[in-house]
Amino acid sequence: MSQPLEPPVTIAIDGPSGSGKSSVSKAVARELGLTYLDTGAMFRALALWCVREGIDLADQDAVEQASRTFPLEMGTDPAAPAVHLAGADVGPDIRTQEVSAVVSRVATNLGVRAVLRELQRDLIRQARETGPGIVVEGRDITTVIAPDAEVRVLLTASEEARLARRAKELYDTADAQALAATHDLVVRRDQDDATVSAFFEPADGVVGIDTSSLTFAQSVAAVLDVARSAAPQDQQTPDGGDR
Template sequence: MSSSNPTTEPARIVIAVDGTSGSGKSSTSRGVADRLGMRFLDTGAMYRAMTWWMLSNDIDVHDADAIAAAAGKPVITSGTDPLAPTIALDGADVSVEIRSDKVNAAVSPVATVPEVRARLIALQQQEIRDALAAGSGIVVEGRDIGTAVWPQADLKLYVTADPAARAARRAAEEG
């Protein structure tokens, strides 16, 4: 992991970042993590990876029982370098695939399945424990970080933007 200020000792804290879609929370989170020499975790990418796996394995994303039964199967690995975050599924990089319209349309029903949430929250908590054990802090971006994933976060932020700015960011991401 590189940092714009490599002489700075990494903060050994957990920063939880939640917020509205298109508010800039991802780029802000990555920038803060880089600047402070911390790790970065995009929890939304984990839900998208789970969804991509379900779609790729012909699991009906509207069948909560089928999703629950399969939730423990995929191996999801998150890279935590803020300058080059990655997401791998069963050893293959799926960073591009998880941003597809197909995944966008299916991620909500998959993410609401309790077994999926439990599995991914456990993985997220392990990433946080690993970062702290390594002497590094971590900026964790996504939904429910400061309430369900790591309630004891040292700093909890909620990022928002006015609707016009959010729409412009979303259009730029899709274009």
């Protein structure tokens, strides 16, 4: 078996909703002893903050300004990746359907993406400076946030598989009613987010893994195989791009 990369290591994982990127990323981070960053949770936290503060999500300048000052603290322990606003744990709050229904209005704000891009890069740098590395997952991690990552993976899955997974997660069933209720949250959000980032086809140098027919354990093993077989790469400074 190939040996894992020498630390520090950044593993960048992208994918659409329901591809398994969050659960797989946490498992990979635990297995390799790395920290973990859910960039999507940052957009969700900002959406929640704006709603609570009465900031109009249609006012892009106001939302961008909020992204510069909102009191966000991101936990990077893959076993308990807490999200705090003003010291309060909002992990369950950012996963509600109410937040899911509006988060794309924040995530498609290019000004917000630019602000959070730098915060995400800062967290990656801190992880590399203080420990063995980090697994970062989201929408354009492999191409914009960490294009210099030693390991870059795009997880994909069929729409049918993605809907079923998210329905089971939200409703503990994948019956017709649950699938219908989940459809807008998954398909519509991906369509919205795809207007500002690409996460359905792997970019050059990114390994694509289709998880449609894979179990969770098989999906984790597939990413670990990529990580353990990756050749060391010269580190480069990210050249930016709209996040």
